[in-house]
Amino acid sequence: MRIGIVGGSGRMGQMLIREVLGTKEATLSGATERPGSAAIGRDLGALIGGDPIGVVVTDDPVALFAGSDAVIDFTAPAATVAHAALAAQHGTALIVGTTGLSPDDHVRLAEAAAKAPLVVAANFSLGVTLLAGLVRKVAATLGPDWDIEIVEMHHRHKVDAPSGTALALGHAAATGRGVHLPDVKDAVRDGHTGARTPGDIGFATLRGGDVVGDHTVIFATEAERLELSHKAGSRAIFARGAVRAAVWAAGKAPGLYSMDDVLGL
Numbered sequence: 001m002r003i004g005i006v007g008g009s010g011r012m013g014q015m016l017i018r019e020v021l022g023t024k025e026a027t028l029s030g031a032t033e034r035p036g037s038a039a040i041g042r043d044l045g046a047l048i049g050g051d052p053i054g055v056v057v058t059d060d061p062v063a064l065f066a067g068s069d070a071v072i073d074f075t076a077p078a079a080t081v082a083h084a085a086l087a088a089q090h091g092t093a094l095i096v097g098t099t100g101l102s103p104d105d106h107v108r109l110a111e112a113a114a115k116a117p118l119v120v121a122a123n124f125s126l127g128v129t130l131l132a133g134l135v136r137k138v139a140a141t142l143g144p145d146w147d148i149e150i151v152e153m154h155h156r157h158k159v160d161a162p163s164g165t166a167l168a169l170g171h172a173a174a175t176g177r178g179v180h181l182p183d184v185k186d187a188v189r190d191g192h193t194g195a196r197t198p199g200d201i202g203f204a205t206l207r208g209g210d211v212v213g214d215h216t217v218i219f220a221t222e223a224e225r226l227e228l229s230h231k232a233g234s235r236a237i238f239a240r241g242a243v244r245a246a247v248w249a250a251g252k253a254p255g256l257y258s259m260d261d262v263l264g265l
């Protein structure tokens with residue numbers, strides 16, 4: 001099966017090229033970058049520090065979608081929405097890892113999913129997929145006197161906050177409690193905030209250095225604290241999950257799928 005990568009010269013794009021090249025059942029159909037990017041015309045093998053493979057970066061996503069069974073997108077929200085429309089047009093499976101998507105962007109992805117299979121996940125690692133299930137169960141088990149706080153740390157280049165994963169873990173905790181995250185989300189504390197609002201789910205965002213992605217969900221009550229953590233040591237774990245999702249999704253019926261679907265959880 002043919003897998004294409006949009007945003008191929010990005011941090012995740014390069015990791016995805018490496019992962020597809022190392023996957024027996026897949027061939028790399030190409031990669032794009034935006035028009036004017038210095039990466040246009042570069043060989044994909046050389047781009048990741050290996051031998052040339054005779055396929056170069058282009059600025060033509062239409063040709064990429066037409067010539068791929070699945071396309072993997074870890075870019076930016078506006079680009080992802082445009083790519084979803086192309087996936088719908090060509091019936092190509094689309095794997096979306098981009099975070100920072102607005103509610104309206106999610107509506108656009110759902111519209112595209114009426115015409116093509118889309119797998120959307122804020123975190124494609126096995127560990128975080130399992131962690132979300134654990135968080136939902138723990139939140140459902142512990143009573144309302146347990147406060148929930150989510151702490152995340154990422155590298156200095158990250159542009160969205162809180163991370164998509166932190167928000168997904170917040171959604172999992174809220175679902176466990178039978179509430180909606182937007183009703184209980186507290187992501188900004190500064191100055192004289194007053195005491196913690198009971199039932200809120202708090203978020204703290206740290207940025208620095210080259211941290212790939214750390215997430216901890218803290219359940220805290222009187223004299224007791226439970227912490228569930230995941231630490232990513234390499235972006236390879238996200239690329240592995242995304243390529244697995246691409247192989248799974250190619251040829252599937254149109255629909256909006258999650259990593260739980262891919263892993264059969």
Ligand SMILES: NC(=O)C1=CN([C@@H]2O[C@H](COP(=O)(O)OP(=O)(O)OC[C@H]3O[C@@H](n4cnc5c(N)ncnc54)[C@H](OP(=O)(O)O)[C@@H]3O)[C@@H](O)[C@H]2O)C=CC1
Nearest residue numbers: 007010011012033034074075079097098099122123124238
């Ligand atoms: N779901 C998951 O498991 C994970 C999700 N992510 C998310 O993936 C996204 C990308 O992260 P990261 O790789 O670190 O970011 P980078 O900025 O390194 O990579 C994004 C790439 O996409 C390119 N791009 C932007 N717009 C377009 C376009 N229209 N067409 C083609 N390429 C485009 C960028 O080009 P330019 O520089 O010119 O803008 C850049 O090369 C983020 O939202 C991040 O949060 C990251 C890791 C794991």
Ligand SMILES: O=C(O)C1=N[C@H](C(=O)O)C[C@H](O)C1
Nearest residue numbers: 099122123158163164165213
């Ligand atoms: O931008 C990143 O790097 C990451 N983004 C995702 C997120 O926002 O949760 C996933 C991962 O933690 C790395």
